Amino acid sequence: MSQEFNIQPHFGTALGTFLRSQYFRTPAYPTHSFANQTVIVTGSNGGLGFEAARHFYRLNCAKLILAVRTVSKGETAKEDIVRSVQHRTDGFEAIEVWPLDLTSTQSTLSFAERVKSELPRVDVVVENAGINNTAWQVVEGFEQVIQVNVINTLLLALCLLPKLTETRFKYPDSIPHLEIVSSEVHHYTKFPEVNAPDLYEELNDESAFNGMDRYNVSKLIEVLFVRELVDRMKATSPEPPVVITLVNPGLCRSNLDRSMNVVAQWLLYGFRLIAGRSTEVGSRTLVYGACTGPESHGEFMSDGQNQNVEPWIYTETGNKAQRKVFEQTMRVLDERRFRDSKADWGVALGSY
Template sequence: MSANSSNREDFPISPKLGKGLRLFFYSQLFVTPKLPTQSFAKQTVIVTGANSGLGLEAAQHFYQLNSARLILAVRTIAKGQEAKEYILRNNPQRSDPDAIEIWSLDLSSTKLTLAFADRVKTDLPRLDILINNAGINPPEWKVYEGYEQAIQVNVLNTFLLALSLLPKLEASATLAEKESHPHLVIVSSEAHRLTNFPEINAPELYAKLNEKSNFSQQPRYQATKLMEVLFTRELVARLGSSTRVIINLVNPGLCTSNLERNNGKPPTVLRLVRRILDRTTEVGSRTLVLGASAPASSHGEFQSDGANQDVEAWIYTEVGQRAQKKVFEQTLQILEARKPGIAYEAGLRDV
């Protein structure tokens, strides 16, 4: 038996595609997430990737629901300004435009990600909600700081930011209203159900993900969404009862957005299918806001349409537990190299 086949037996992942597709089609065709109504008065909210798509519409909901301070975290300040003007134009009932701020954040850069986190810790008296929405689904191979770009943005620096700001969220728990908790929301996807994640069988997961010959757009996107699920679940398990922050994952569903803006014009049949299935970005964005106001029962859970939903079945098995641990530990090694002491500061005392 070859070493490769032996490794493959370590993580025999078999997604139940039929069940996953049934969940997906039912949600897309027959369920509309409810309009969020809970007030965010007195709360400070950060939405990453807030200049367009789901992030922009989620930010608009937070503004409509009276967030005291709303940070639009964007790569391009000019686009952030356009987003702010869009929100203000659509919400003339509020007369406090200074409640919306535009901050620069580029998750392709570790230096800029950490600079953003430092600014949050210095400039914001409190942080009640962090929506980690920024993500990419690039068709081409590109490397940032030694890692394929979707891995860099969707996984590594998404969690670098999340762990860097977890202490700020924890500290803000004492400032929250009695019935409120700070929330850390990771925007994920049903796409996590669609991969058997062959890279997990390699001794060094990230080395395997960095092999250009193994790159393909949709399998890579699915892998990043699965890694988000696995890392988040293990993070919550290791934090245990020590955290007062509600950490959850949300699935906005398939939406008309600019996530695939670089993919070119799709075939006519696919465009017709998407016209039937797609949600608007406003409808999809409701799930992000619902996740930010979800109760403690959402902690560590995957939410679809504003309610807890099981992740893919194999994740609950012994194989899933080992995969979860491996993704977490090998990811944390990279994050520690980027910011020494990040695990301890985030409350992970025993790693």
């Protein structure tokens, strides 16, 4: 494969930033009010999503949607949140559990359509659901980590963007936020797949699969896609109707590694015990990403503050890679949205 993109990450710099964040910075306990707002959190029956959902309810959001793969687990999470927030008594009405399976395009599109038809407003969407699987597995013709972390995560984002935009104009008190939960691991990949003529054909080639790098690649693709999306939106709308953020919660003691083999799970479990945060502390970053100002539109946030992405992304190589990732991803997403004629994001995106 020719090396059009010779990506050389700065591993030492990234590691230093990671260690300073994990050991010397703790995001403050959130106090921002979400009164009157409707908040959606994906992957919210456990871990980071669950703790973030608890914060949103504690901070008085009017409606909280727990978007989960297994409804029974979502109902258990709902009961826990209601019990733990003492100053509210409306939890069973204010919190709803909706099914969402990001391995399924139909589930993703159905969820988006339900949001548009049943919710009068949507102020915050936190796309937290994701997987880290080092074993090869294909779903709907795509490797599973890419299917979940990239394709259907971004499909859902674009399908909900018009509803968020509509909320901005219908409710002047609202500055809607679309948040993609990303990761610092985007710093740690050379992203060899981007050198292939067809990025997704290469990502779907089992012989080229690197299970230890795939999660890193998926998070880098999120970063590149969102940055390019925001650049193109700024060209037509300098004042964003929706603030789109990339949020890094840091290394947390979560169950993200549950799909990995037993040996890898134990190794990562030990590392998370030594260097990881609690999911409650990590979830604070998700809350900050949902109420930040327009200065964070298209930015990568850590510990509640904007942070630089990997340095090569700011170069001409980065610009070219960003455009390629965006254009080839949009081809996949366009094909999927046409499965449902109601999945129209043209108004929100303009001409991309």
